[in-house]
Amino acid sequence: MNLTYSLPESIQAILEKNKKTNNPLNTLIRQGGYMPPNIDLLVDAITALSMGKNILLKGPTGAGKTKFAETLSNLFNQPMFSVNCSVDLDSESLLGFKTLSYEDEKQVIEFIPGPVINAMKHGTFLYIDEINMAKPETLPLINGVLDYRRTITNPFTNEMVTAKDGFGVIAAINEGYVGTVPLNEALKNRFVVIEVPYIKGEQLKQLIQTNTELKDDKTIDLFVKLSADFIQAVYQGKLSEDAASIRALLDACDLSVVIPPKRAIQRAIIDKLNEEREREFIYNLTETLF
Ligand SMILES: Nc1ncnc2c1ncn2[C@@H]1O[C@H](COP(=O)(O)OP(=O)(O)O)[C@@H](O)[C@H]1O
Ligand SMILES: [Mg+2]
Structure with a gap:
């Protein structure tokens, strides 16, 4: 679309x-x-x-x-x-x-x-x-x-x-x-x-398509889903807002063209967080999605 x-x-x-x-x-x-x-x-x-x-x-x-x-x-x-x-x-x-x-x-x-x-x-x-x-x-x-x-x-x-x-x-x-x-x-x-909220769904998909090197449709959809889960977790108080940053997500998308998505997410998103609880939450989310 x-x-x-x-x-x-x-x-x-x-x-x-x-x-x-x-x-x-x-x-x-x-x-x-x-x-x-x-x-x-x-x-x-x-x-x-x-x-x-x-x-x-x-x-x-x-x-x-x-x-x-x-x-x-x-x-x-x-x-x-x-x-x-x-x-x-x-x-x-x-x-x-x-x-x-x-x-x-x-x-x-x-x-x-x-x-x-x-x-x-x-x-x-x-x-x-x-x-x-x-x-x-x-x-x-x-x-x-x-x-x-x-x-x-x-x-x-x-x-x-x-x-x-x-x-x-x-x-x-x-x-x-x-x-x-x-x-x-x-x-x-x-x-x-x-x-100015974090964008999601189709908008986010198009942003990833136009602003990152990632072209594989299935992987893009997974990142869009990952972001939606982040945003929900922020609402539920399980994640700090920064963890859902679109900037970091785009970095992960770029990296995942060359290295496995899980490692890309580790570098671009997880390793920035100080709270063990938050890191583990994203780690588990990534394991189930990718
Ligand atoms: N809705 C959006 N449209 C276009 N780019 C976005 C959007 N959301 C995030 N980005 C991208 O994420 C990165 C961070 O955006 P930026 O404008 O610096 O965020 P902020 O100033 O809110 O911290 C940039 O690379 C930007 O292109
Ligand atoms: Mg700014």
């Missing part, structure tokens, strides 16, 4: 009106773009972004959040500046920094813009990855950028920067992940939330 997606006409019109894309959705997906579990997810993300709203992609690791952001940036024909949040994220990594440089042999202080200022000045997308990894006091710095003002006074230059048309913010969050802090309410308030 070949899944093809078609965007509703109203959404096509949004993209066309803004001369956003010459890339139909299905081409993007075939080229390794984000495969949505259903079309609503895309429609809602495109709608929100086209109305100038910030979107927050919420979902477990390896669910395709970063891929989704890249695909949106392609659909809107809009380059993307990225920030990767961590506990060390500071105003410089968001906004930029000052440095000494030379102009006609004269020493001058130059400001090197960071991703936030770059995206605002160029009117492009800004991707804020793992937004809940940042220390709670860092991000409020850009609250004004994230609301209707779309403005910030750059503390390094005292320049008031207002975002150019086309500026848009996509953030990603993996709630409850180790090292993360709950996202501050004022910050969360500034986003429209799009849940």
Whole structure:
């Protein structure tokens, strides 16, 4: 079965009106773009972004959040500046920094813009990855950028920067992940939330067919079944969400072209887990399936 997606006409019109894309959705997906579990997810993300709203992609690791952001940036024909949040994220990594440089042999202080200022000045997308990894006091710095003002006074230059048309913010969050802090309410308030689940069934099958070296239909079906069992086990509390990561599953699919699937699963999935109970669970599942 070949899944093809078609965007509703109203959404096509949004993209066309803004001369956003010459890339139909299905081409993007075939080229390794984000495969949505259903079309609503895309429609809602495109709608929100086209109305100038910030979107927050919420979902477990390896669910395709970063891929989704890249695909949106392609659909809107809009380059993307990225920030990767961590506990060390500071105003410089968001906004930029000052440095000494030379102009006609004269020493001058130059400001090197960071991703936030770059995206605002160029009117492009800004991707804020793992937004809940940042220390709670860092991000409020850009609250004004994230609301209707779309403005910030750059503390390094005292320049008031207002975002150019086309500026848009996509953030990603993996709630409850180790090292993360709950996202501050004022910050969360500034986003429209799009849940990004692990894909399954036909979608997952097509993703494996297009994104991995694995071509054997029977083996692909087994991996799809394995993933469905993982997801069920996550619901039942038998597995942590990370164990069901699509990223790891795709790695296992690739490896299994050359080495036996069981060993591929061992390397790509089982050996990453710390809990003996979880390892054993997947090991047994693999034994029965493969
Ligand atoms: N729905 C999906 N569509 C396309 N690729 C996906 C999807 N889910 C997972 N992947 C693949 O899994 C890997 C991890 O995706 P990524 O976007 O980095 O996940 P996240 O940012 O949610 O951790 C990538 O290789 C990506 O192509
Ligand atoms: Mg990511």
